[in-house]
Amino acid sequence: MMLPMKLIGRKMCFWLTLPSLLLAGCSFQERLPKLPEMPKMPKFGTSEPEIPAHVGPVGSGSYLFYAHCSKCHNDPPAEVFAELMEGVPTITDPRRVQSLDQEWLYRIIAEGGVAVGKRSSMPSYKDVLTEGDIRRIISYLNGNPA
DSSP states (O other): OOOOHHHHHHHHHHHHHHHHHHHHHHHHHHHSOOOOOOOOOOOTTSSOOOOOTTSOSTTSHHHHHHHHTHHHHSSSOOGGGTTTTTTOOOSOOHHHHHTSOHHHHHHHHHHOGGGGTSOTTSOOOTTTSOHHHHHHHHHHHTTOOO
């Protein structure tokens, strides 16, 4: 079966220009500006969190806060998150937390920052923590022990 001349010409043209397109693509990539590197995010859930001795028992608000929130929201935040958290107030002062709308606080923890018009770097915890867990964290942040 013979291929029409037009089709042969198109295929030949494609195969002859492909290497030059690939080479042009390489030099194009080199000309793109380099984006700053994002801080390396630790993998959560791969090991037990480091919990200070003064923290309450497993499942308490203080334990849950230190296990899930303190890397970013402690004062100061963990070194790996320091740049990411620049300009974000810590939430370790109960007077500040008490001044916040408590349902808004629940929503930002459960659904993440985007849900309340804040940064997308605040993840959603609704698949990690139960409603009761989130309420215990909020209670702890409001100054209630353990």
